[in-house]
Structures are given as C-alpha cells and as structure tokens.
Amino acid sequence: MRSLLSRRFRATRAVTAATAVLALASVTGQVAHADTPAVPEFDDGFGLSQVTEDREVHSSTDFSITVTTPEVAGQHKIRIFLPSDYASEPGKRWPVTYFLHGGPGNPDEAGTVEALRSDQMITVAPDGGRKGWYADWLMQDTAEGAANWETFHLEQVVPLIDANLRTIPDRGQRAVVGLSMGGFGSMHYAQTRPDLFGHVASMSGGIDFGNYAVRGAVVATELNLTTAWCAVSSSRGCADYxxxxxxxxxxxxxxxxxxxxxxxxxxxxAASANLAKLADTGITLYTGDNDLVENHTADGVDIVTSRLDKLGIPSRAVNYGDGSSLSPTCNGGHNYGCWAPAFADYIPRLEAAFAAEETK
Incomplete structure (x- = not known):
C-alpha cells in the first residue's frame, strides 16, 4: 500500500484538479487536465497491479481500471459504475453488485444495461474472459495460460474494491448477478462463498451441469466451435471464443x-448439496424459452426451483416465455433485448433488499 504521504498528495491533487488546469505528467507520459472527470484513485493490492495507462474514464461515475495478476494471464478490465452522489456524500458507504458477463463477452457489456447504473449501489463488472467460466481451470498450461478466474474474482477483485471504494463490506449488502456463462458464475460464486454474497441472480444461466447440452456448450467454447451456441452474451451472432x-x-x-x-x-x-448453501441468500432466476438455448436454461430454472422448494429455500423465478410479457425488445431468446429489461425488473427489487438489510 502507498504511504500516508502518498495518500495526502493524492487528495491534494484531486482538489487542485477541480479548480485549475493540471499539467502533471505521469510515469506513462500522460497528462491530466481539469476537464477530465475526477474518479477515485486505486491502490494496488491483493495480488493485483494496475496498468495505469489503460485506465478509461467515461464520466465521474463510470470508469474502468485495468489490472494484471499471476492468477490469470494477460490484462483484465474492471468497469465500475458509482452512484451519482458518491463524490458529494463522502461519509456514505454503499452496497455493491458484481456483474458477470457471458462468453465471449467483456466488462463493457455492462454499459448496455441501463439498470446497472444505479444511484443506490456501486456496480462492478470484472473481466471473466471469453470462456473463463468463472472457474479455476483444471489445466493451467493451455494456450490461454494461467486461468484461475475464481481466485481472481473472489480473492482479489472483491477485496480490492472494498479497500478502495466506500463499500458496505457485508454479505447482506453484496450481490452477484450474471447472464449466460455469467449466470453459472453468479450461482457458483454465491454457493462457493456464501459469506461474501447475500443476493444472487442468474439471467439465462447455464446453471444445470446435469444437462448434457449445457456441458456440450461449455466444451464448444473450449474448442471454439462458434456454431454450437451462438450469441451467448450479445446479439452479435456467432463469435470468437x-x-x-x-x-x-x-x-x-x-x-x-x-x-x-x-x-x-x-x-x-443445480446439485442439491450446492443449493443448500443458499439457505440464507436471496435467489432470483430469469429465463425465456423461445430458442434452442433458452429451452435448456428454462429447464435448468425448473430443476433448480424444484430442488430449492424441496429444501425449503425460497426463490423467485421468472420465465418470460416468448418475451411479450417482459418487454417489446424481448423475443424470448438468448440476448440483451431480453436481459436488459430483466435487469430493469430485478434491480429495483435488489435495491429494496439492500435497503431492508441496512435497517436490520
């Protein structure tokens, strides 16, 4: 961590930037100007090192940092949305929602979901790789190199966010949500670390590995068989895994x-032993059933909710079928035309759950 002197310098620099033009050349040779929106500075830590020249600032409440880690080969973006009052309320702390994209997506896909830009919470969208599957891979010597995605997210990204932003570091104030590949990731992470996440949502997730079509889809991403499961995280069609x-x-x-x-x-x-770990977790599942992929995700939702019912664990499941009951943009397929309105339905409920937890 940087010294107290470094922190004081950083705070002074931020104040100066708000009132005058700065010409502070960084180690990368870049220059900061007064018209660049002020965003929080991050300290390295938890095995993560920032690539400072790759920081992106879209606005004072929408920015990305890029990090490297020995756990996952390459450079990885983490996009962050802050509440609009984050800077003006320096004494306030906020709940956090982690958004896990699908494959072969990226963190910037969070920007297509307007509901994630909430004034009631911080949203963090970390890179999950084109086919990372939110897992620590069995094989670490493939063409992808190091691939400990689960360790990267749970043991590095989450504590980095808590250390650098004004979060409420409590499971009741932390959610993990995801779609498609990220729907598996959100459920898996909530089950692996129930101490971290008090709320979980899966949108069209591959949440039943007992379904061999879902296993086949995972294998297809490993082999880059792009015709096997197209448009897994976007409406771009078949893509490169x-x-x-x-x-x-x-x-x-x-x-x-x-x-x-x-x-x-x-x-x-979908295994009962894993579902039992969600006994004290708010669970929400969304799916359509109007294309080949959604037929399987709908089957997964049915199996999971049935097993949760047998375990006496409450959940909320929404099968919007052909999409007509959800939104004019939704055709019931595996795409953001359905996921964006599903999040628009879910996020206000999550905000209310966060608020209820805070009053306990």
Whole structure:
C-alpha cells in the first residue's frame, strides 16, 4: 500500500484538479487536465497491479481500471459504475453488485444495461474472459495460460474494491448477478462463498451441469466451435471464443464414466448439496424459452426451483416465455433485448433488499 504521504498528495491533487488546469505528467507520459472527470484513485493490492495507462474514464461515475495478476494471464478490465452522489456524500458507504458477463463477452457489456447504473449501489463488472467460466481451470498450461478466474474474482477483485471504494463490506449488502456463462458464475460464486454474497441472480444461466447440452456448450467454447451456441452474451451472432484448448481444460472430462466428471458434478449449481448453501441468500432466476438455448436454461430454472422448494429455500423465478410479457425488445431468446429489461425488473427489487438489510 502507498504511504500516508502518498495518500495526502493524492487528495491534494484531486482538489487542485477541480479548480485549475493540471499539467502533471505521469510515469506513462500522460497528462491530466481539469476537464477530465475526477474518479477515485486505486491502490494496488491483493495480488493485483494496475496498468495505469489503460485506465478509461467515461464520466465521474463510470470508469474502468485495468489490472494484471499471476492468477490469470494477460490484462483484465474492471468497469465500475458509482452512484451519482458518491463524490458529494463522502461519509456514505454503499452496497455493491458484481456483474458477470457471458462468453465471449467483456466488462463493457455492462454499459448496455441501463439498470446497472444505479444511484443506490456501486456496480462492478470484472473481466471473466471469453470462456473463463468463472472457474479455476483444471489445466493451467493451455494456450490461454494461467486461468484461475475464481481466485481472481473472489480473492482479489472483491477485496480490492472494498479497500478502495466506500463499500458496505457485508454479505447482506453484496450481490452477484450474471447472464449466460455469467449466470453459472453468479450461482457458483454465491454457493462457493456464501459469506461474501447475500443476493444472487442468474439471467439465462447455464446453471444445470446435469444437462448434457449445457456441458456440450461449455466444451464448444473450449474448442471454439462458434456454431454450437451462438450469441451467448450479445446479439452479435456467432463469435470468437479464443484459442482452442483441451476439452477437459476447465472442468475435466465431461463424461460420466468411472467418476471422470467429478468436477462437473462438484460445481453444478443445480446439485442439491450446492443449493443448500443458499439457505440464507436471496435467489432470483430469469429465463425465456423461445430458442434452442433458452429451452435448456428454462429447464435448468425448473430443476433448480424444484430442488430449492424441496429444501425449503425460497426463490423467485421468472420465465418470460416468448418475451411479450417482459418487454417489446424481448423475443424470448438468448440476448440483451431480453436481459436488459430483466435487469430493469430485478434491480429495483435488489435495491429494496439492500435497503431492508441496512435497517436490520
């Protein structure tokens, strides 16, 4: 961490920037100006190092940092949305929602979901890779290199955010939400770390690894078979999932022979043993059922809610079918035309849940 003197300099610099033109050359040779919106400075830590020249500032409440870590090869963006009153209320702390994109998406896809720009919470959208599947990969020597995505997010990104922003570091004030691949990730993370997340939502998530079509979709991303499961996180059509890796690279063998698929079963969000870990968690599931992919995500929602009911764990499930009941932009398919209005329905409910937790 930087010294107290460094922190005081940083605070002085921020005040000066608000009132006069600055010509402070950074180590990268870049120059800051008074018309650049002021955003919070971040200290490195928890194994993360910033790539300062790749910071992006869209506004005073919308910016990205880029980090490197030994846990995941390459550079990784983390996009952050702050409440509009974040700077003007320096004594206030805020709930945090983590948005997990689908594959082969990226953190900037959070910018297409207007509801995530909430004045009641901080939203953090970390990179999850084109096919990271929010997991610590079984194989670390593939063309993708180091791929400990779960460790990156849960043991590095979350504490980095808590250390650098005015969060409320409590599970009741922290949510994880995701779509498609990120829908698996949100459920998996909530089950793996119920101490971190008190709320979870999955939009069209691959949440039942007992469904072999879902396993096949994961394998298709490993092999970059773009025709197998198109438009997984956007409406762009079939996209590039990156270098081909072994079909066993992430979760091991998908075949249920001689216990070969034991990793798939251990991380399956639909497994009753994993669902039992959500006993004290707010659970929301959305899906359509109007294309090949959504037919499978709808089956997953049915299985998960049935098992939750048997466990006596409440949940809220929304199957909007062909989308006509949700929004004119939604055709019931696997796309942001449905996910954006689904988030518009969900986020006010999450804000209310955060507010209820705060009054306890």
């Amino acid at each position: 990156g270098p081909v890796v072994d079909s066993d690279a992430i979760f091991g063998s998908p075949y249920p022979v001689f216990n070969a698929d034991h990793i798939w079963r251990s991380v399956n969000p």
